[in-house]
Amino acid sequence: MANPSHRSPSPRLLAAVLVAVLVLLSADRVHVAEAVTCAATELSSCLSAITSSAAPSALCCSKLREQRPCLCGYIKDPNLQQYVTSPNAKRVARTCGVTYPTC
Template sequence: MAKPSNRSPSPRLLAAALMAVLVFLSADRAQVVEAVTCSATELSPCLPAITSSAAPSALCCSKLREQRPCLCGYIKDPNLKQYFTSPNAKRVASTCGVASPTC
């Protein structure tokens, strides 16, 4: 029988999740026009900005806006919460014009 893994999620996954949370925080839920597939890995273009002081790329900001409806789910996930509520993730979201969601 295999033992459960005690490894933490990768920094890249965590950063992506954090970005998704930030996008959702600023989302106006009434403006969701089409269904979004929630996947924290969609926010991987934001990883460099979350893990450093680099500015987020246009692709990062686009993905954050796209994942807005998913951010509360990411925040409520104990494995992702710390990444989406970090100061750097909030900075990236703010730079992209994405407000923090009220979950």
């Protein structure tokens, strides 16, 4: 049995993190007129694109743009960083026309 302090994250948590990564990738392309709640789960529509070679959906790209102000925070979060900085997350951002942020 694995040590509880070294437990692997659940697939759902990983999916949420991957979605958050995509949001981070759109940080410099969208101007947000209202406050955005940073929530990695908002990027759940990007999960299949981040975890496979599937193209991102229009909803995924839209959510990435909405979460733009949160991307650097996701990149700096040790729990999200590996997903936000993954090659597939960067590919999804490029496909969505979102410039990857420099934080």
